[in-house]
Amino acid sequence: MEKAQQGSGRFQALNPDFAARVEASFARQRVMALLGATIDHIEAGACHIRLPFKEDLCQQHGFFHGGIIGTIADSAGGYAGFSLMPEDASVLTVEYKLNLLAPADGDCLIARGCVIRPGRTLVITRADVSVRKQGRETLCATLLQTLMTMHGHKDEG
Amino acid sequence: MEKAQQGSGRFQALNPDFAARVEASFARQRVMALLGATIDHIEAGACHIRLPFKEDLCQQHGFFHGGIIGTIADSAGGYAGFSLMPEDASVLTVEYKLNLLAPADGDCLIARGCVIRPGRTLVITRADVSVRKQGRETLCATLLQTLMTMHGHKDEG
Amino acid sequence: MEKAQQGSGRFQALNPDFAARVEASFARQRVMALLGATIDHIEAGACHIRLPFKEDLCQQHGFFHGGIIGTIADSAGGYAGFSLMPEDASVLTVEYKLNLLAPADGDCLIARGCVIRPGRTLVITRADVSVRKQGRETLCATLLQTLMTMHGHKDEG
Amino acid sequence: MEKAQQGSGRFQALNPDFAARVEASFARQRVMALLGATIDHIEAGACHIRLPFKEDLCQQHGFFHGGIIGTIADSAGGYAGFSLMPEDASVLTVEYKLNLLAPADGDCLIARGCVIRPGRTLVITRADVSVRKQGRETLCATLLQTLMTMHGHKDEG
Numbered sequence: 300m301e302k303a304q305q306g307s308g309r310f311q312a313l314n315p316d317f318a319a320r321v322e323a324s325f326a327r328q329r330v331m332a333l334l335g336a337t338i339d340h341i342e343a344g345a346c347h348i349r350l351p352f353k354e355d356l357c358q359q360h361g362f363f364h365g366g367i368i369g370t371i372a373d374s375a376g377g378y379a380g381f382s383l384m385p386e387d388a389s390v391l392t393v394e395y396k397l398n399l400l401a402p403a404d405g406d407c408l409i410a411r412g413c414v415i416r417p418g419r420t421l422v423i424t425r426a427d428v429s430v431r432k433q434g435r436e437t438l439c440a441t442l443l444q445t446l447m448t449m450h451g452h453k454d455e456g
Numbered sequence: 457m458e459k460a461q462q463g464s465g466r467f468q469a470l471n472p473d474f475a476a477r478v479e480a481s482f483a484r485q486r487v488m489a490l491l492g493a494t495i496d497h498i499e500a501g502a503c504h505i506r507l508p509f510k511e512d513l514c515q516q517h518g519f520f521h522g523g524i525i526g527t528i529a530d531s532a533g534g535y536a537g538f539s540l541m542p543e544d545a546s547v548l549t550v551e552y553k554l555n556l557l558a559p560a561d562g563d564c565l566i567a568r569g570c571v572i573r574p575g576r577t578l579v580i581t582r583a584d585v586s587v588r589k590q591g592r593e594t595l596c597a598t599l600l601q602t603l604m605t606m607h608g609h610k611d612e613g
Numbered sequence: 614m615e616k617a618q619q620g621s622g623r624f625q626a627l628n629p630d631f632a633a634r635v636e637a638s639f640a641r642q643r644v645m646a647l648l649g650a651t652i653d654h655i656e657a658g659a660c661h662i663r664l665p666f667k668e669d670l671c672q673q674h675g676f677f678h679g680g681i682i683g684t685i686a687d688s689a690g691g692y693a694g695f696s697l698m699p700e701d702a703s704v705l706t707v708e709y710k711l712n713l714l715a716p717a718d719g720d721c722l723i724a725r726g727c728v729i730r731p732g733r734t735l736v737i738t739r740a741d742v743s744v745r746k747q748g749r750e751t752l753c754a755t756l757l758q759t760l761m762t763m764h765g766h767k768d769e770g
Numbered sequence: 771m772e773k774a775q776q777g778s779g780r781f782q783a784l785n786p787d788f789a790a791r792v793e794a795s796f797a798r799q800r801v802m803a804l805l806g807a808t809i810d811h812i813e814a815g816a817c818h819i820r821l822p823f824k825e826d827l828c829q830q831h832g833f834f835h836g837g838i839i840g841t842i843a844d845s846a847g848g849y850a851g852f853s854l855m856p857e858d859a860s861v862l863t864v865e866y867k868l869n870l871l872a873p874a875d876g877d878c879l880i881a882r883g884c885v886i887r888p889g890r891t892l893v894i895t896r897a898d899v900s901v902r903k904q905g906r907e908t909l910c911a912t913l914l915q916t917l918m919t920m921h922g923h924k925d926e927g
Contacts, residue, residue, distance in 0.1 A: 324516045329512050330524055333512040357486045360546070364485065364487040365549045365552075370521060370526065373526070392556055397526075397552055
């Protein structure tokens with residue numbers, strides 16, 4: 300995983316431990332292990348998730364299922380938002396919209412989530428998902444998402 | 457699975473074998489087996505998918521992950537649409553939007569997809585997802601989806 | 614306008630004056646007068662808005678513009694939600710998604726908004742928009758919307 | 771209006787007259803004149819629309835109505851897509867999702883639409899909407915949209 304770089308981007312995290320908190324929360328998302336997804340990058344306001352291909356993730360034509368693309372995009376956007384939340388808060392997805400742009404035909408998916416608008420209660424994010432095939436990346440989906448900050452509900456096991 | 461009843465509802469299928477085609481296509485969606493999802497009901501213009509709880513499907517708070525809710529809702533809407541398509545066509549999800557309405561805390565999810573508007577090229581569907589806990593159902597998500605009919609691209613293994 | 618009937622439906626309004634509050638707020642939405650839209654029906658958790666055709670509302674093919682369809686659907690959903698909010702609160706649209714289902718070719722649009730999920734902070738609504746032509750109604754659009762209750766921000770002039 | 775610059779960006783227009791076609795189609799969108807919207811910029815794959823403030827465009831708190839923001843964003847995305855379509859085609863909005871990010875409080879809105887994915891039949895676009903107040907721009911909304919190319923249906927009066 301690339302090293303988290305607080306403040307390298309547009310946003311400043313409220314909590315200096317944001318990267319460790321994101322990783323700990325991600326580790327509790329049991330479905331990520333079922334799929335085989337891992338965190339590729341965290342910074343304040345951004346999170347990238349990687350998912351290698353396996354046949355178990357496919358729809359009927361042998362490509363990554365659109366719902367699975369949505370699942371890692373939802374988590375990438377969600378953790379992008381969570382990285383900016385205070386220590387006593389957890390994150391909830393309110394809604395998301397996913398447009399599928401090209402067949403997700405390749406060796407690996409990478410979902411790159413980032414915060415568009417960090418509000419106190421609601422946080423709006425975007426995630427672009429690319430599929431990598433023989434070293435070449437193609438944008439295959441984009442997600443627009445609304446998150447809610449659950450103040451006073453610490454995210455813990 | 458409940459018996460398919462062609463013409464029992466608002467829609468008439470173009471293909472009398474629609475239920476068998478939906479089941480065969482669903483069986484090729486390898487991700488459904490990974491998750492443990494099964495078809496619960498098919499009719500012309502509608503498809504229900506059921507997903508029993510397991511810890512491997514959870515997000516960080518121990519409930520079904522929003523992306524997994526989206527995955528079965530995407531397939532339920534997709535097969536609702538596919539049931540009305542001609543024999544030489546396959547189905548593609550163009551986009552979907554999912555609103556999460558309540559924590560998906562329970563023993564089983566049921567996604568009920570139905571067609572709102574069957575066009576020649578584009579088909580618009582909705583899917584409501586309920587979570588069942590101790591025999592009681594709660595609506596936990598709703599999806600609005602756009603599908604594309606791929607004429608001349610038979611859905612096959 | 615049909616008489617508001619509190620408690621006739623699924624929902625109970627917190628505020629007995631909900632219909633008068635919706636009408637007063639609607640009257641402050643200056644854009645509704647510009648378009649020519651009026652309230653057709655209010656009940657606890659539902660609001661219908663009517664918009665007669667005029668050429669000034671059209672897109673390039675002479676039908677109602679999709680954005681105008683979205684505008685009355687946004688208000689119909691918004692006031693459906695607002696009807697359930699407490700007296701000291703105002704309503705904010707967080708986001709909406711609109712699917713256009715058929716050409717909006719007719720004499721009049723009717724947007725029927727209703728609450729799907731009334732939360733304390735977030736309220737999820739749906740609105741179906743029909744176009745009326747020679748006495749016959751056709752569903753031409755559907756909207757799925759997230760509202761926020763702004764507690765302590767009374768809606769007033 | 772800034773001069774159209776074909777090929778200055780990521781996309782190449784199929785039709786050298788794309789800017790004139792966009793302007794002619796926009797002029798037939800009667801609702802744009804009602805609102806007071808004008809085209810600010812056209813290039814292959816992008817279109818910007820400007821809308822000065824007037825009280826007639828407001829919601830109940832005196833800011834631009836969310837539906838009006840959606841209307842110019844829908845047209846900005848739609849004409850971004852239309853600029854890349856062949857001469858014998860017209861454009862149809864299939865669906866859009868709008869997130870409202872900040873109060874649209876200012877002198878002028880600017881909606882900047884651009885193509886994300888130009889397919890033969892479906893074109894996916896995004897539009898960011900900013901509000902300008904005392905010379906300072908704030909992002910107030912973002913739209914994600916699906917368009918359909920209507921081949922063989924020339925856009926004309």
